[in-house]
Each structure stands twice: as C-alpha cells, then as structure tokens.
Amino acid sequence: MKVVRIDNGGETQAIKLEYTLSKTPELNGLAERMNRTIMERVRSMLSHEKLPKSFWFETMLTAVYLINMSPSVRLKGDVPQRVWTGRSVSYHYLRVFRCLAAKDQRSKLDDKFKPCIFLGYS
Numbered sequence: 001m002k003v004v005r006i007d008n009g010g011e012t013q014a015i016k017l018e019y020t021l022s023k024t025p026e027l028n029g030l031a032e033r034m035n036r037t038i039m040e041r042v043r044s045m046l047s048h049e050k051l052p053k054s055f056w057f058e059t060m061l062t063a064v065y066l067i068n069m070s071p072s073v074r075l076k077g078d079v080p081q082r083v084w085t086g087r088s089v090s091y092h093y094l095r096v097f098r099c100l101a102a103k104d105q106r107s108k109l110d111d112k113f114k115p116c117i118f119l120g121y122s
Helices: 029-048 053-068 080-085
Strands: none
Touching: 029 053, 053 080
C-alpha cells in the first residue's frame, strides 16, 4: 500500500496505524502465524493426497476457505464467515478434498462416478 486517503469525516478515528521495521517478519506475529498455519495445511493436504506441488495455489485457497468456515478461538467460538457477512453458515455443500465427483451426463449403464480431483470452492 502506498497511500491512505482520508476525507476527515471522522469514520476512521478507530483506526490505529502501527509500524514495524522493514524486513522483520517476526515483528508481525499474528499475520506470520496465520501464514505458517495456512502453509502447514497446504503441505499436509498435498502430501496426504499425493498431489504434485503445482496444485499448491488451489490447495491454499481451499485451506483458507475452510479456516474461514471453522470456529475461531479469537472470536470466542464464532465462525469468521458469519461475523463478516452477518448470515448463518451452512456446511451441507462441503466436500472431502480430492473426492469422487458425479458425472454430469451418463447413460443408465455408465458408472455414476468418475475419479476427479476436488480442489476447492468457487
């Protein structure tokens, strides 16, 4: 970020700017810890499903999505998605990472499933 423009309307009074030294990620503990958590989940998911590292980005998006749909200690057990949107969260559409997917078009005697790699949510 290069510029923050404020119109002096008063709505930004609760914002407090804090600065850290450049090239010192250890001073940005919360963000660095979340980055570490995300990457640990990505490595675990790729390893468990024996996927190549080229799927790291899709796996990362799925890991972040699942974190945002999970209860958080910092929110006293509430779900980040519910806090951000104000709407209740539904889990009925969640699928197992790299699960079988149903075929869209098939005849009566075709297999109902074909092996596909489920990588995440849109």
